[in-house]
Amino acid sequence: MIKIIIIVLLMNIPTIQAQTFNKERIDSLFNLLEIHNQGMGSISVYKEGKEVYKNSIGYLDVKNGIEANEKTKYRIGSITKTFTATLIMQLVDEKKLSLGTFLVDYFPEVSNANKITIEHMLRHRSGLFNLTEDEDFRKWMLVPNTRKEMMNRIVKREVDFQPDEKMTYSNTNYVLLSYIAEEIESKTYAEILESRIIKPLGLKRTGYGKIINTEDNEALSYVRENSEWSLIEKHTDMSVPIGAGAIVSTPTELNVFYTSLFSGKLVSKNSLEKMMDTSLGMGIGLGGEIFFDKQAYGHNGGIDGFQSLTLYVPEDKITISYIGNGIVMSPNNCIVNVLKSYYNKNYKLPEFKEPIQLKTKALDPYLGVYTSDLFPFQITITKEDTVLIADAKDGPKFPLVAYAKDGFKSDRAGATLNFYPTENKMILELNGSKVNFIKKVK
Template sequence: MIKNITCIAFLISYTITAQTFNKTKIDSLFTLLEANNQGMGSISIYKEGKQVYKNSIGYLDLENTIKANEKTKYRIGSITKTFTATMIMQLVDEKKLSLETLLSDYFPEVSNANKITIEHMLRHRSGLFNLTEDENFMKWMLVPNTRKQMMDRIVKRKVDFQPDEKTTYSNTNYLLLSYIAEEIEGKTYAEILESRIIKPLGLKRTGYGKKINTKDNEALSYVRENSKWKLVENQTDMSVPIGAGSIVSTPTELNSFYTSLFSGKLVSKASLEKMMDTSTGMGIGLGGETFFDKQAYGHNGGIDGFQSLTLYVPEDKITISYMGNGVVMSPNNCIVNVLKSYYDKEYKLPKFDGPIELKTEALDLYLGIYTSESFPFQITITKKDTVLIADAKDGPTFPLVGYTKDGFKSDRAGALLNFHPTENKMILELNGNKATFIRK
């Protein structure tokens, strides 16, 4: 389950119009990605509630050469949180719960439960320890877990900080919210999801995840190692993440869900406005920031090798979802390339040349702390042996590979960094936007 989604705020800078849509250009991008083994997955774009583009590349089952298609299901990881937050806000609308309700009303044994509210958990401001950082997580995530087993792990942990002190992403928040919904409804999370989201929206390929079944057009996941795709054999048992990351879906049905949410079909106007309020760092089940006088909302997800991203831009009424079961080019970077083509901006198809190998002493030219007036993160450039590393303060850390003289990139982060050492300057290209950084 991936933590940081701040960079989604830099994805879109132009309004989509029917005149600028160029399906052939976008098709060319995905043909290139597939031919160069830069990804396997599916994408869908909605405009005003209608699908205007879809595509799938690669295989849902590589061993049996079964190609992915628009109905292929993927594990969506933390995008599940948007579903969970929506169902919690429905309970609030129905006055079965309030945002001020204390965690102690349901689980008083949890540390600080008498201070932590439902809203604190929804906004990741509870201070609760993130269970996915447990030292034994990689072992117990693979087997069925009872609520008691999960609660025992939560109860033994002290809080990391006091409620409402700061925003720090913790999957524990949404696990507990799942249990609270189950307590209120007297149903399992899967049953609540079915009755509150799936049936009302008529979703056919969305649901609570089980063991992956390729015969049901469900994708396995892969990682790229030594120029070959390698199957990710370990599968998280969905009793572990529940409302933090258990859902499977398709890009088309994710777009349908997000479009319905933002059009007011699932929660009240007041609740939707609260969900969209990101003033404390995150919304309720959503992330988003203002840029170029536009606002985008969404969530990303990562689980067992799957990576995904869904975005909604209210001003333009567009929704875009990308799900990957084999990721080299990140979902962020993929979507940026799609949107460059979609908006008919000045655009060249990406090149996938091999990395430039540099000696460790050659990297010293680029080391230092870089700041920018137009970018929210201070970036520290360090090195480890022959690898340059970018560390964004309060943001992601990612290794870089050289692709040209003084130029480095991270396909995972979707970032290009072009250095001008003699000027103590660095130009960051992230999600189709440029920012100039000065070295301190």
């Protein structure tokens, strides 16, 4: 369960007519990722409701040499929230709940419950403290938790801000929404998911997560250390995230779900329009961004080393999902490369170079605060010993590696930063767009 990855693509990229999907070119991309140990996982691309591409790289079990395949299940993390939002909107469509219903109707003991609505929680505008930021989270996330134990943690926390004051991502919202659905339906979240989405869509490899079972073609997760994949041995117990991040699935079945949602098979037209309304910063279970002059909707996820992203482009009816159980190049960057290939005739495969080792003093010319009128965050560049750090205010923070003189990048963030110290300038390349930044001079 992680915060939404903010994907910024500016409007200065010329519109390019979609080309015929080039399978060989995308095969080359993922072969390159596998050869250079840039990730392990699976991808699926749907066009107008039909799968036009799928691929898997790496292993679901490195120790036993079991390769991933199209039916490998992965933990999808916060993409679960799109499922939960869909379940809640189904209840709204059925008049069992309304977006204006107050939390006090179900959990009056929660701080500000008489002011927080269902819609506030769906849009992360409730002000509720994010449970995953609890100081002891890393301890209790690993063991089964009852609803009472989870609620005790929620109840003891005051709100971070007043409802509708701003948008701040909080997993607590979707934990509570899951409990509310259980109260209304008198079923467990897993049973509601099964009856309302999994069975109607005929999904075979999607469900409420359990202990990872490699014999059922389910992936373990890894982190790359010293050019080797190291197993992440401790995993979140699914009683903790529930409807905020407990689902397992495959990229193909995520695409089936998203395609069905956007084609009107799961919620009413009115509810879907509300889900897609991102004017307040976040839709209902969906984020909205611009890709190559085209509006896209989706969600990302991260849990126990698994990272995932699903995007839907309504204009071209394209759905793309990537789930990784070993990440170097981020799912975001992988999907952007696929979209570049789809829309750009001059697409080039990424290059992977060994990082340049710099001494800490050599990083000093790059340190400072950078701003741009075309980018929503100022970026502060700091260092930790010999590592340069980029910290976007109210956005992501990530380490950088040097790849050329005055050039740094982060494969996980999909960002490249080229500095011009004598000009107090930096150019950020993010998802196909280049943005000029000016360094603040004291």
